[in-house]
Amino acid sequence: MTIEKEFIASTFPAQEGKASWSSPSNIALVKYWGKYGKQLPQNPSLSFTLANCATTTHLQFKPKEKDNQFSFSFLFEGKEQPSFHPKMEAFFDRIKSFCPYLFEHDLTISSTNSFPHSSGIASSASSMSALALSLLSIEEQGVGFASQEVFQQKASFLARLGSGSAARSIQGPMMSWGETKAIQGSSQEFATCIDQEIHPIFRTYQDTILIIDKGQKKVSSTLGHQLMENHPYATARFEQAHQHMTRLMAILAKGELDDFMQLVELEALTLHALMMASKPYFVLMQPNTLAVLNKIWDFREDTKLPLCFTLDAGANVHLLYPEKHKKAINTFIASDLASFCEAGQYIEDQVGTGAKKL
Ligand code: DP6
Numbered sequence: 585m586t587i588e589k590e591f592i593a594s595t596f597p598a599q600e601g602k603a604s605w606s607s608p609s610n611i612a613l614v615k616y617w618g619k620y621g622k623q624l625p626q627n628p629s630l631s632f633t634l635a636n637c638a639t640t641t642h643l644q645f646k647p648k649e650k651d652n653q654f655s656f657s658f659l660f661e662g663k664e665q666p667s668f669h670p671k672m673e674a675f676f677d678r679i680k681s682f683c684p685y686l687f688e689h690d691l692t693i694s695s696t697n698s699f700p701h702s703s704g705i706a707s708s709a710s711s712m713s714a715l716a717l718s719l720l721s722i723e724e725q726g727v728g729f730a731s732q733e734v735f736q737q738k739a740s741f742l743a744r745l746g747s748g749s750a751a752r753s754i755q756g757p758m759m760s761w762g763e764t765k766a767i768q769g770s771s772q773e774f775a776t777c778i779d780q781e782i783h784p785i786f787r788t789y790q791d792t793i794l795i796i797d798k799g800q801k802k803v804s805s806t807l808g809h810q811l812m813e814n815h816p817y818a819t820a821r822f823e824q825a826h827q828h829m830t831r832l833m834a835i836l837a838k839g840e841l842d843d844f845m846q847l848v849e850l851e852a853l854t855l856h857a858l859m860m861a862s863k864p865y866f867v868l869m870q871p872n873t874l875a876v877l878n879k880i881w882d883f884r885e886d887t888k889l890p891l892c893f894t895l896d897a898g899a900n901v902h903l904l905y906p907e908k909h910k911k912a913i914n915t916f917i918a919s920d921l922a923s924f925c926e927a928g929q930y931i932e933d934q935v936g937t938g939a940k941k942l
Pocket of ligand 1: 611612614615616617619623629708746747748749750805806809855896897
């Protein structure tokens with residue numbers, strides 16, 4: 585509660601203005617899977633911040649003309665999206681005590697994604713962080729922040745209340761979220777930037793996202809996280825995530841790629857194993873997902889190149905590799921992996937530096 589208190593904005597007169605932010609997606613290496621209370625993680629997680637997959641949000645605000653009733657207008661890709669309203673309303677409800685000024689302004693919000701909407705890529709991390717940052721710009725203009733660090737912490741805190749993984753999209757090249765003895769200053773409430781601690785090879789790491797299935801997510805993140813309540817392997821999993829954070833921080837510092845690949849793939853397969861062992865159970869891989877994994881392992885064996893994968897809660901595959909092997913690996917992707925993608929579609933991304941004010 586102490587930290588929460590620090591994030592309550594002091595009052596200021598309503599004013600007119602606008603703010604635009606571009607905020608990226610991120611890909612978890614140690615996965616957040618299981619939450620409690622007000623969007624708090626059951627275990628710490630750590631991700632690469634991406635560069636290309638991002639949401640751009642424009643916000644216009646002005647003093648409220650009528651009553652004190654909270655209202656906003658929202659366009660996504662230039663169109664009204666009533667189906668997005670419940671999620672946004674739930675978000676506004678969660679953050680209202682920290683941003684009471686929202687009630688004193690009329691808000692006009694419009695967002696676009698840099699990646700195709702129907703690509704099956706989770707957009708909650710980029711969209712919720714871009715929204716949180718834009719809203720926070722009202723407070724920045726009104727009363728300001730003690731420091732850039734405080735601004736970033738509150739942005740991550742608010743983004744988390746929209747979607748847990750969104751907490752990790754504010755800064756780059758990597759962020760961790762959740763208390764862990766592996767990272768000084770780590771918090772359950774907001775994510776921490778991992779920067780000084782990492783070997784240069786990870787700063788330009790590549791992430792090619794193979795779109796195996798464009799369809800809507802079979803398991804919503806809300807249901808997915810609920811599956812960890814009363815999960816028979818929950819205690820062991822949360823403990824494992826803590827151990828993985830400690831090991832990964834050492835790996836990141838030294839740049840040990842073999843250990844990195846083993847840990848990252850184990851995390852991805854554990855996430856899917858947990859889902860397969862849940863009640864109810866889900867298999868989120870498609871035959872093509874498995875075919876791609878086998879291709880990756882064969883390629884690694886044959887070429888000794890450090891190509892590995894991670895997975896989200898879906899069928900798509902994130903290929904992770906150092907920039908210096910981009911040419912050879914992109915040739916392999918085009919010749920051997922693209923045929924497993926829906927409509928041959930894949931997205932080239934890489935580690936990025938975090939959200940940007942436009
Ligand atoms: C598998 O952040 O989408 O991608 O907090 O309910 O919005 P909510 O969940 P969300 O969960 C992401 C789960 C994951 C792993 C990860 O990103 O750490």
